[in-house]
Amino acid sequence: MLESMKEFFKNSKHFFQSNLAGQLISQFAMLFLFWILLFDVQRLFFSIHNYSKIADVGLLKWIGAFYHSVRLDLATAGFLSLLPLLFLFISTIWSQKWARKVFYFVLLFEVMIVSFIHAGEINAYPEWNHKLTGRVFMHLGNPDEVVRTADYGMMFWFIVYAALEIFIGIRLKKWLFPTKIESQDRSFLKKAIVSLTIPVALFVSLLLARGGFQQIPINTDAAIYTNHYVANDISVNSTYFFAKSFLLYNRTDIDQYIIVLSEEEALAAEKDLYAYELKHDNFIFDNKRPNIVFLILESWTGNAIGSMTDTPTSTPHFDRLTKDGLFFTNVYGVSGTSEIGNSAIFSGYPGVPEISITMQADKHRKIPCFNEDLKEWNYTSAYLFSGDLKYGNIGGYFKDHGFDIVEDEVDFPKSLKKGKLNYYDEDLYQLVLEKVGKLPQPFMQCAFTGSTHSPYDFPNKEKFNKFGGVEGTFHNSMLYADKSLHDFMENAKKQSWYENTIFIMVADHGHASNLQQNPSASAYNRIPFLIYGEPLKKEYRGKVIEKLGSQADIVRTLLYQMGGNYERYRWAKDLLNPNAPEFALHTINRGYGWVTPTGNFTYHMENKLLIENTYTETDYKNEFKRCQSLLALIYKEYKTL
Numbered sequence: 001m002l003e004s005m006k007e008f009f010k011n012s013k014h015f016f017q018s019n020l021a022g023q024l025i026s027q028f029a030m031l032f033l034f035w036i037l038l039f040d041v042q043r044l045f046f047s048i049h050n051y052s053k054i055a056d057v058g059l060l061k062w063i064g065a066f067y068h069s070v071r072l073d074l075a076t077a078g079f080l081s082l083l084p085l086l087f088l089f090i091s092t093i094w095s096q097k098w099a100r101k102v103f104y105f106v107l108l109f110e111v112m113i114v115s116f117i118h119a120g121e122i123n124a125y126p127e128w129n130h131k132l133t134g135r136v137f138m139h140l141g142n143p144d145e146v147v148r149t150a151d152y153g154m155m156f157w158f159i160v161y162a163a164l165e166i167f168i169g170i171r172l173k174k175w176l177f178p179t180k181i182e183s184q185d186r187s188f189l190k191k192a193i194v195s196l197t198i199p200v201a202l203f204v205s206l207l208l209a210r211g212g213f214q215q216i217p218i219n220t221d222a223a224i225y226t227n228h229y230v231a232n233d234i235s236v237n238s239t240y241f242f243a244k245s246f247l248l249y250n251r252t253d254i255d256q257y258i259i260v261l262s263e264e265e266a267l268a269a270e271k272d273l274y275a276y277e278l279k280h281d282n283f284i285f286d287n288k289r290p291n292i293v294f295l296i297l298e299s300w301t302g303n304a305i306g307s308m309t310d311t312p313t314s315t316p317h318f319d320r321l322t323k324d325g326l327f328f329t330n331v332y333g334v335s336g337t338s339e340i341g342n343s344a345i346f347s348g349y350p351g352v353p354e355i356s357i358t359m360q361a362d363k364h365r366k367i368p369c370f371n372e373d374l375k376e377w378n379y380t381s382a383y384l385f386s387g388d389l390k391y392g393n394i395g396g397y398f399k400d401h402g403f404d405i406v407e408d409e410v411d412f413p414k415s416l417k418k419g420k421l422n423y424y425d426e427d428l429y430q431l432v433l434e435k436v437g438k439l440p441q442p443f444m445q446c447a448f449t450g451s452t453h454s455p456y457d458f459p460n461k462e463k464f465n466k467f468g469g470v471e472g473t474f475h476n477s478m479l480y481a482d483k484s485l486h487d488f489m490e491n492a493k494k495q496s497w498y499e500n501t502i503f504i505m506v507a508d509h510g511h512a513s514n515l516q517q518n519p520s521a522s523a524y525n526r527i528p529f530l531i532y533g534e535p536l537k538k539e540y541r542g543k544v545i546e547k548l549g550s551q552a553d554i555v556r557t558l559l560y561q562m563g564g565n566y567e568r569y570r571w572a573k574d575l576l577n578p579n580a581p582e583f584a585l586h587t588i589n590r591g592y593g594w595v596t597p598t599g600n601f602t603y604h605m606e607n608k609l610l611i612e613n614t615y616t617e618t619d620y621k622n623e624f625k626r627c628q629s630l631l632a633l634i635y636k637e638y639k640t641l
Contacts, residue, residue, distance in 0.1 A: 024197055027088050028204075030176040035077035038111070040066055041168050042118045043234055045161055049122045050230075057231045065235035068225040071211060075218045076240040078209030080110050085205055088177075089198045104173065111169035112162075118238045119162035123154045130362035131233050133245035214388070215421055220244060220361075221390035227399045227406070229365065245360065254354055257605035258635045259628050266636075269629035276579040278567070283537075284326060284576065288562050289377055290535040291501040293436070293492075294446040296342065297481070298453045300507035302329075302526035303515040304471075304478050311515060314467070314478035317486035318505075318528070325503075325532035326540045328575060330548045332584040332595055333509040333525045339392025340587075341508035342448075344551035346370045346401075348569035351552075351587040352634055353605060358397040363641040369401035370555045371444060373564045380404050380443045384432060386412070386450040387422040405435075419457030422450025425481050426459075429488035433495065441497060448508070451484070452477045469514040502533040506554065520588045520611045522600040529554065548582035548597055549575045571634060585630055594627035601627075 043066060047054055054062060084107050091099035121132035211218025223235040261269060306313025307322045308329055334344040334351030339358040343349045347367045349357055357364045371381035382405035389395030389408040398406045409423060416427050432447045439445060451458045456477035458464070464483070467475035485505075492498050507527035516524050529551075556572035559565065566574065573580040584595040591611070593602035599615035601624065613620055 023092055024089060024201070027092055027177075028085065028201055031081050031084060031088065032074065032077045032208075034107075034172050034176050035080060036070070036073050037172055038114070038165070038169055039069070039073045039076070039237060039239075042114075042165060042238060043069070045164065046118070046122050046125070046234060046238075049157065049161070050125055053126070053230050054234070057228055061226055061228060061231050062234070064225060065231055069223050069235045069237060071218060072220065072223040072235075072237045072240055074208050075211050075222075076209075076237045078205045078207070079243075080114070080239070081205050082202060082209075084110070085201050086198065089195075089201060093195055093197075103177075107173060108166075108170070111173075112166055114239050115162045115165035115169065117242045118165060119158045121238050121242075122161050123158050125233075130365065131236065131238060131241045131245075133242065133360070133362050216388050216391045219390040219393055221393050221396045224396045224399055227402055227404070229361075229400050232396070232399065233361075245362075254605070254635070257353070259632050261629060261632045261636075265629070266633060269626070270633060272626065273581060273583070273630055274570075274573075276577070276581060278574070278577065278579075280574070280577045280579065282576040282578070283561060284531070284540045285502070285535045285561050286537055287500060287535045289442050290533065291442050291497055292374075292379075292444040292558075293432075293501055293503045294345070294444065295485070295503060295505045296345065296446065296448040297485075297505060297507045297528075298338070298449045298451070299474070299509065299511035300452065300478070300481075300528055301511040301513050301516075301524070302507075302528055303513035303523065304475055304511070305528055308526070308528060309515060312467075314475045315482040317482045317489075318530075321489065321505075321532055322530055322542075322544075324541050325530045326536060326543055326545065328529040328531075328545045328547070328549075330546050331506075331527055331529040331553075331575075332522070332548075332550045332586050333507060333527045334551050334585065335587045336509050336519060336525075336589075337392060338448075338508045339394050339397070341551060342392075342394055343367075343397060345506060345508075345554055346398075348552045348555045348572035350550065350571045350585050350630075350634055351592075352631065352638060353587045353590060353592050355638065356392060357638075358393045361393070361396060361400055363638065364397055365400050366641045368568050370558070371398075371403055372401060373559060373562075374442075374444055375402070376564075377442065377562075380439050381446075382435065382439060382443065383407070383446040383448070384411075384428070384435065385409070385448040386425070386428040387448075387453075417459075419451070420455050421453055421457060424458055425449045425451040425484035426487065429484055429491075432488070433491055436497065437495065441500070443497075449481060449484075452481045452511075467514070470517065471512050471514050474511065475514060499534050502531060502535050504554070504558075505530040505532065506551065520591070520593075520602050520604075522586065522593045522595050522602055522612065525586045525593070527551070545575065547575050547580070548584055548595060549573055549580075550584040550586065570637075583626070583630075585627065592627065592631065594623055596623060599623070 047062065084103055087099045087103035087106065090096055091103060117132060124132055211222065220236050220241055223237065224232045225235060226232060302308040304314045305318065306315055307319040313319055333341055335341060340351055340356055343358050343364065344351065347369050349367055357367065374381060381403045383398050383403050385408040387409055395406050395408060412423050412431065416423055428447060428449060432445060436445045452474065456473050458477055458480040464476045464479040466479060506529045510525040510527055518524060552571060553573045553575050556566045556569045557575045560574050582597050586593045588602055590606050591602060591604040594600060598619055601613040601615060601620060602611045604611055615623055
């Protein structure tokens, strides 16, 4: 078979080499084929060495890793090919031996880097249970630790796999790129004209590296295809994952801005913030096992909601829902991005400056998630997004935590009209109704909207053209989203499952509005949180809860009502517990904010600049210390995850 493949490629190369353009196309394709083959060889080595961990993956799912890996492999090859392509094309067009030698040198150097990364991953995986990350540099900074913790077997296999992969890379290079350069009898002018193909080739390579023309660049989520994390780890390109992790490692290494607490100080801080009577009698459900529908409302800032402001409303229908639900009006988003908002809602994980836990599989797999608690009561869990779940690795986060169904824009009917970024809210809600009707009960169905995200693309804009002002377009998108929510709720009431279903409506984060444009202001992050549905006891319908908290408190609040293990959500509070202290930690760009009933502040870490402060001087010193202490506690745990 190998001989047949060699003959095929030999004939193909001969055909393309009949003209210079064909030669260049052939060289371009061969370089990408080189990387794809090398990456698949790495997957084979990984599977052999870690067979015990993939034994229950199943043959078809294992083969699926090689198929689903292609897009991310091409993106990785796009990055790795930029420099080699330059010298490869120069040597082909101008018949320059020095350029061909540089091409070989650069390619071999990249092969060595890629091989070292993967050889390290193969050996670390049995212990770490995740792909190699930039965190390895934290260990390499202490070589004595590495020597003492790595046994001789690990060192042996690292050398073996690195050597094997480099050897195979060299053999592939010799096969696909012969050393001899055929002299081309062409005029200088023709060669100069053909040289214009070089920037075209580099552009195509960059485009592949980006994953295409879509608005959101490709991410590791493009290779995630199952809820079996080991299969996903085989599929995700190791070099791409490591490089992404390395960038995150550098960006999230904020030690210099976080105080270090002694053991005594840490205990005192945790007692101050979380030592309170956990038991209370505020039970709001008639049934402890209702179906749950989460509606994650994109950018629904409290500053655009009539029932949370004194301004003309963008949400008349939502405002009416609050009259029959349990409405929390003093809840804050933990961050300004969707992926962090989702991990806060479902994992009770607070916002920490410059840290996105969903982007780091090695860490987010070690924190709890709401659906894992519900599995103990045989709930089916599903998540549907109207856009691309590769953003922020949101899809990967939910799949890693065992959601039964994780779907996004690729799962929408192709007959539907799509906006620039998402499918429209009305179509998302209609699809939710169809999907929920097929789920076994009890279930948790989550839906994440998108029409209120820039560029605010939604149908019938002339019908929802009420607002002007600096954020008028956003407010008008809220009008549309609010009407779509109303229609969904009216249709949901006609479904057989409605009587035993609780609806949780909460924003993923705040947004600029005509009232508030400053993203560094705490008020910017205030968001709605509504519990609605027939299982809600009548005495709680229409009630407003002003207790101050954040998104990270939602999961613990719900689990207490359902009799679950709420205490494993260490950084969350119960918003229905009258004994719970009131505070909210949120992030801003390169900084953080703190809100309590007596005031708030926001602080820029790098500039050591107090951006906003409503506390008295005495209260500020006390609250600043409390905020920094909480950050220190969370960050210390984060570093050890």
